[in-house]
Amino acid sequence: MCAVRDLVKTYPAVRGRRGAPGTPAVRANDKVTFDIRRGEIFGLLGPNGAGKSTLVRQLTGLMRPDEGSIEILGHDIVRHPERAARILAYLGQESTALDELSVALAAETTARLRGLTAADARAERDAVLDELGLTELASRPVKKLSGGQRRLACLASALVAERPLLVLDEPTTAMDPVARRAVWAAVDRRRAEYGTTVLLVTHNVIEAETVLDRVAVLDRGRVIACDTPVGLKERVAGEVRVELVWREQAPLDVPEVAALRDIAVRSGRRWSLRLAPDEARAALAAVTGGAAFSALDDFTLATPSLEDVYLALGGDTRNLKGLVKT
């Protein structure tokens, strides 16, 4: 349904001006290749700066790649970027264009601009607002809504008028669980009724594990893995994750803790470790007994997540904070 081959996009270097240092050229996408199958929810997972949004902007015809090809439903999007607008609906991260409209008018106008007649646009608007639970907010300006509601209103505009491919760039950011459930229910209904395909950009590993059929993991512009979430997790099946949270500071005078320090991904007083099961047992025994225990605030032991996959595949540990688990 969508074939991406050897996509390369480089942002040119910016020369420094007085007082401001220049930035070197950045290869945002480096030989990216993947296929999206009809009817699946395909994910792009990676921390900020991994090249997800650059990739999506090329797929939606907003940006021309330097090299490579993009084919969606048999159409060459590199040569005819304007056709993307007639195949897919795109939910970007910005809502500036809709901010000052009411929720209802934002959806209705977008439907009109997707080529629907006035009557159809009104009917679609009412249906999608009802489906997403936005009917009560219909007359409120998008700008006046809370972050999650605003995101939902923008999603309503993306879903209005049926399209075979939905490209959703972090659709559930700032949403509460009720809104998220409404989003995935609406997406699922479109898959069941029209066979809609979804390309989902996310940096949320929990969301990636639960909603995606397949996922491409992006790191520094490259696809470092592409598989089902289960398939990816099998690659780190022999490991478990230990999370330690210290009260104030880690008791480095305890030798076992000092040894763990070097292999932990540390974020303030929170340590995250990937260990073999017997190592994990030993580590937990060490920190839950004796002197270390009084300094310990909390700990968890869990099976590996896609975050661990990202790390095991050579993902940049400095970027790890870019992946969230909520």
Place this chain on the structure above:
Amino acid sequence: MSVLPAEILSGRAHRGAQAAAPSGAPAEPLAPRARLLPALAAVYRAQLSRARVARIPLLFVATFQSVGIMVLMRGVVDGGAEAQAVVAGSSVLVVAFVALNLLAQYFGQLRADGGLDHYATLPVPPAAVVLGTAAAYASFTVPGTLVTAVTGCALFGLPMGNLWVLAAVVPLAGAALAGLGAALGLLAPRPELATLLGQLGMSAALLLGVLPPERLPSAVQYARDLLPSTYGVEAFSRTFAAEPDWALVALDLLVCGAVGVASLAAATWAYRRAAVR
């Protein structure tokens, strides 16, 4: 930890495993494009609704500014042709404030924030977005222009019989200035520059349109001839005469309309350029 209920996840595995279409398959039909006029109408309606939220206070500012300028100029000019130029210039200044200055800011902001992506990923003709927005901004100016013109006529004792000509002056000058404003906003590399250019354009309309041309140095008079709003001002000020020369009025409006077509075409080109980077 998961926020998703189990029921929506069930059955996902087998549904996701459908075969991909083989590459090289014939291209599937595309959804229709939005046609120009319905799309334009939809954009116009949406933009007009923004007025209620954001633009009405600014319209008051624009009107008070023009009325204030006329009050100031009352001490300088002593009726006759100069008074006509001041009233016409102040009225068209409202159009310049909204259509040039505010529209340049709007498009500059939209481009900088990625808001153009929304329109660029819809199958809508670029002209529909630019014309719809420009037309909406030009429409915002109608009440302010009318209030300014009526107030000016009262202040300077000018006849109000030919004010109907505003029905032609506002859309034509509005098209010319809105096109210019949209092009400036879309071409400016940064939103601050778009704001600056919009402000400069409005200052030019203020100085060159309101001040009586006879008192300006010749170089500035040439600059005045280059500004699209000048022809709207001229056409309007001619209609205050006891016996207006309608041929000249029509000629001025014709120039204004031609500049309007050109500047809207430029704005559409600028939009295309800004939308795909």
